[in-house]
Amino acid sequence: MCTGWLMPFVRHWVDLPSSRVSADVRRAHRYMKRSGDVVASVLGLVLLSPAMLLIAVAIRATSRGPALFIQPRLGLGGCTFRMYKFRTMAHGAPDLRHADGTTLTSDHDPRVTRLGRLLRRTSLDELPQLWNVVRGDMSLVGPRPELPDGLSRYIPDHLQRLDVRPGITGWAAVNGRNDLPLLQRRELDVWYVRHLSVWLDIRILFLTLAIVFRGTGVNRDTPPAAQGENGR
Numbered sequence: 001m002c003t004g005w006l007m008p009f010v011r012h013w014v015d016l017p018s019s020r021v022s023a024d025v026r027r028a029h030r031y032m033k034r035s036g037d038v039v040a041s042v043l044g045l046v047l048l049s050p051a052m053l054l055i056a057v058a059i060r061a062t063s064r065g066p067a068l069f070i071q072p073r074l075g076l077g078g079c080t081f082r083m084y085k086f087r088t089m090a091h092g093a094p095d096l097r098h099a100d101g102t103t104l105t106s107d108h109d110p111r112v113t114r115l116g117r118l119l120r121r122t123s124l125d126e127l128p129q130l131w132n133v134v135r136g137d138m139s140l141v142g143p144r145p146e147l148p149d150g151l152s153r154y155i156p157d158h159l160q161r162l163d164v165r166p167g168i169t170g171w172a173a174v175n176g177r178n179d180l181p182l183l184q185r186r187e188l189d190v191w192y193v194r195h196l197s198v199w200l201d202i203r204i205l206f207l208t209l210a211i212v213f214r215g216t217g218v219n220r221d222t223p224p225a226a227q228g229e230n231g232r
Contacts, residue, residue: 029198034139041131044127048127051127052128063087063115064091066091067087068128069085069086070084074147074150075145078162081135083132084129085125086119087116088116088117088125089111093111122212139164139165139167140167140168143166143172144185154186158189161193163193169205170189170204171192172186172188172189173204174204174207174208174211
């Protein structure tokens, strides 16, 4: 499903603030970003395919259910796409959310398998998203893709998150990750869209490596308020 055709009308109606990035710079950035995404993700899939195969086999061997978790997410222009991750929860586990609508992510979550905790702590569960990057659904760097129902809770500024492809990592991810409330994450995503640059992307990638090494910000131990989809 794609609602992208609505975006120009919505943006005009709410009179969103303009980006600080000129149109020419944005086009150049988009070209360089997409070229780099394809090269890096294809190379990553080739080099990491043995490890990904081992992870998939380990998931199937240690818990019932498929190796991959597939879920619709919001993409460029409001279009939805199928995002891939390695499954980290027990198959058929209930979905729980925090009060702000984000998914429960806790160090003590009984739904997460022992292997799943390791995959989340090391961010190895995100590796299948390299295929999403190759397909053009995602970028290496950008706002983390949200569930489609999150669009109904956007304020006008948040629509700018949809001006770029969602990313495996992003500005919000390196500035608090799941430790941040949802509203603050979206504000950081909008800041990223308004300050696009290749150097900012490179900075985010290096900061991501440091965060993955430390394993910080993966979980958020506040109680869930209601049931919903798993949108981590």
